[in-house]
Amino acid sequence: MHHRADDKVVLKDSVSEPTIALVGNPNVGKSVIFSLLTGKYVTVSNYPGTTVEITKGTSSFDGGGHRVIDTPGANSLTPRSEDEKVTRDLLLSQNSTTIIQVADSKNLRRSLILTTQIAEMGIPMVLALNMADEAKSAGIHIDTKKLSERIGTPVVETIATEKRGINKLIASLAAAAASTLRVEQHPRLKVAREKIAGILPETPVSREAVASMILAGDHGLDKWLKTNCSEAEIGAIRAVVENAQTHFREPLAYVIGKRRLDYIDSLVADVVRIERKENTTWAKRVGDLSQHPIWGIPVLLFVLYLIYLFVGKFAAGTCVDFIESIVFGEYINPAVIWLVSKLPVPLIQDMLVGKFGLVTMGLTYAIAIVLPIVGFFFLAFGILEDTGYLPRLTIMANRIFKVMGMNGKAVLPMVLGLGCDTMATLTTRILDTKKERIIATFLLALAIPCSAQMGVILGMLGKIAMSAYMIFIVVIVLQMLVVGFLAGKLVPGQTSDFIIEIPPFRLPKISNVLLKTLARVEWFLKEAVPLFLLGTFVLFVADKIGILGALVKVAEPVVVKFLTLPPEAAVAFVMGFLRRDYGAAGLYRLQEAGLLDATQSIVSLVVITLFIPCIANFFVIIKEQGLRKAVAMTALIFPLAVLTGGIVNLILRAAHYKG
Numbered sequence: 001m002h003h004r005a006d007d008k009v010v011l012k013d014s015v016s017e018p019t020i021a022l023v024g025n026p027n028v029g030k031s032v033i034f035s036l037l038t039g040k041y042v043t044v045s046n047y048p049g050t051t052v053e054i055t056k057g058t059s060s061f062d063g064g065g066h067r068v069i070d071t072p073g074a075n076s077l078t079p080r081s082e083d084e085k086v087t088r089d090l091l092l093s094q095n096s097t098t099i100i101q102v103a104d105s106k107n108l109r110r111s112l113i114l115t116t117q118i119a120e121m122g123i124p125m126v127l128a129l130n131m132a133d134e135a136k137s138a139g140i141h142i143d144t145k146k147l148s149e150r151i152g153t154p155v156v157e158t159i160a161t162e163k164r165g166i167n168k169l170i171a172s173l174a175a176a177a178a179s180t181l182r183v184e185q186h187p188r189l190k191v192a193r194e195k196i197a198g199i200l201p202e203t204p205v206s207r208e209a210v211a212s213m214i215l216a217g218d219h220g221l222d223k224w225l226k227t228n229c230s231e232a233e234i235g236a237i238r239a240v241v242e243n244a245q246t247h248f249r250e251p252l253a254y255v256i257g258k259r260r261l262d263y264i265d266s267l268v269a270d271v272v273r274i275e276r277k278e279n280t281t282w283a284k285r286v287g288d289l290s291q292h293p294i295w296g297i298p299v300l301l302f303v304l305y306l307i308y309l310f311v312g313k314f315a316a317g318t319c320v321d322f323i324e325s326i327v328f329g330e331y332i333n334p335a336v337i338w339l340v341s342k343l344p345v346p347l348i349q350d351m352l353v354g355k356f357g358l359v360t361m362g363l364t365y366a367i368a369i370v371l372p373i374v375g376f377f378f379l380a381f382g383i384l385e386d387t388g389y390l391p392r393l394t395i396m397a398n399r400i401f402k403v404m405g406m407n408g409k410a411v412l413p414m415v416l417g418l419g420c421d422t423m424a425t426l427t428t429r430i431l432d433t434k435k436e437r438i439i440a441t442f443l444l445a446l447a448i449p450c451s452a453q454m455g456v457i458l459g460m461l462g463k464i465a466m467s468a469y470m471i472f473i474v475v476i477v478l479q480m481l482v483v484g485f486l487a488g489k490l491v492p493g494q495t496s497d498f499i500i501e502i503p504p505f506r507l508p509k510i511s512n513v514l515l516k517t518l519a520r521v522e523w524f525l526k527e528a529v530p531l532f533l534l535g536t537f538v539l540f541v542a543d544k545i546g547i548l549g550a551l552v553k554v555a556e557p558v559v560v561k562f563l564t565l566p567p568e569a570a571v572a573f574v575m576g577f578l579r580r581d582y583g584a585a586g587l588y589r590l591q592e593a594g595l596l597d598a599t600q601s602i603v604s605l606v607v608i609t610l611f612i613p614c615i616a617n618f619f620v621i622i623k624e625q626g627l628r629k630a631v632a633m634t635a636l637i638f639p640l641a642v643l644t645g646g647i648v649n650l651i652l653r654a655a656h657y658k659g
Helices: 030-038 082-093 105-121 132-137 144-151 166-175 187-199 207-215 219-228 231-245 252-271 282-290 296-340 346-353 358-387 389-403 408-417 421-430 434-447 451-461 466-490 510-544 547-562 568-575 580-592 598-610 615-625 627-654
Strands: 019-024 042-046 053-058 067-070 097-104 124-130 140-142 155-157 272-274
Touching: 019 030, 019 082, 019 105, 030 053, 030 067, 030 097, 030 166, 030 510, 082 105, 082 219, 097 105, 097 166, 105 124, 105 132, 105 140, 105 207, 105 252, 124 132, 124 144, 124 166, 132 140, 144 155, 144 252, 155 166, 187 207, 187 231, 187 252, 207 219, 207 231, 207 252, 219 231, 231 252, 252 272, 282 296, 282 389, 296 346, 296 358, 296 389, 346 358, 346 510, 358 389, 358 510, 389 408, 389 466, 408 421, 408 434, 421 434, 421 615, 434 466, 434 598, 434 615, 434 627, 451 466, 451 580, 451 598, 466 598, 466 627, 510 547, 510 615, 547 568, 547 627, 568 580, 568 598, 580 598, 598 627, 615 627
Parallel strands: 019 067, 019 097, 097 124, 124 155
Antiparallel strands: 042 053, 053 067, 140 272
16 A cells, blocks of 8 residues: 655555666656666556656566666655655565666765665665766766675666666666665664664564664654554654754754765765866856856846747747648548537537537647647757756746745746646646645746747737836736745745756757657646546536526626726636637737727736636646645635736726827
């Protein structure tokens, strides 16, 4: 059985199938090695009770004799984030496991922190020193033979992106062994660890390792202790921990960690030789420039402009026009309409190809409109990932997002939201704490327009004046900052430390980018398309039973009296729940018909941008945060959007704004 990673950990697992677990710090190439070990037949699912994704597959090198798991990136097995908790839980709950620890050859010191913790567990392992070519280019030479002797396990150099060293890595699995590496802790802590280990029940891993985690303050084990130990035993364990703490001024986690680092430093000094290189490559210059506090801004603007051309113009324009107008408009939809016309039941005909038809609206929107935009955005995002630019972007954004109760990592979902809020909501999983994920999800639903909606917005503002652009941008950014600041104060929980490894800036490897893009497109087809169809069906039912028309009538007083917009705008807002760009397109048609003046255009666009999330995004918020939080967010967003629109309306009318 499994339990939530944030409250309990399971140290027993009925699964005895031989398992290879890939473990390592973030951005060390685990996923590339995973794909080389498993081939293409893999599954991606959330770890039970969490939003953290686990990728599983079957080994392709031994006739499928092993289950292979790609664990989330972890810097330590004494968890500080949900990713680290899930990795820790997986290792503690798996029987018959062999670990391949994937390390960044350029940063052996950081990787060996994990090695010492895995060694304590007593799980057989192999150490893969990945990106060996980059280490050598940087003048870093590792004596793999000496390192293997010191840690007592096979050590293999790999260059995963070029498939070099993979066969040797596979062959080394037969010699996998529990590491003999042991960090000599303070005598008082050794005694305390032995006392706690003597109280603990049997576990698949070493009880000394679990005892070390308890001493280091791992409260994720508290509920497991309550389940598996008596009150007297828990009291005895706590007494040992408290007694040990009285002998040290610093927290025990610090004392234990300091001993680890001191030992690792001596080990690294013994096996690593650094040859200083003074040559500065173009890649390093570009990388340094992209994270510079001043010059990084024009680099960011240039990157965003390229993404706009690639995704906003080519994907959302050329590709969508072709697929929607030609493929669906001239071939698929007419053929389906002809086939459906043969059905004897008019209601089923309407459900499939009518105003809210599953094919003519749901499937057309999902495949003809959203898929090209999201697919090309995945491609652009994959290129940014492979170059190493995204970690640099998070550094630049950290100061701003810290004000909103998050850290620089939150810029990634926000950037993705400019492509598709639905997909971006799912990527909030990369944030380390529950608080950060809630705030990011809320801000995505509130203030980030998707690329299709943004295109319509820019088209409307372009018909007014440059001042309209400035007003719109200032209102949206201010709203995001103010609401984010308040959310950061009101949402309970902690903000995670901003710790990020900066990989070297490099040219992307096209095969790797395409592989990741195809995997993400496959995910979109499985996860998002059903949501589009479900949302369309809900609208079809709402239209048939009259709820949709009633909603329009209920919205009219607020729209006409408070926002001073024409009654037809109410229809656009209601339709915006289906898709935000659909609602914006309705406003565009009203502007074309002369029913919206400059002030009304800005007000309506502010409201539709801050409006409740589209139905697909709403369902994804339910999936990620639960129904109660999704409803609460929507209930907050709707009045915020209307109130902001009303205030903007009053200010512009008081200023006699004419555009």
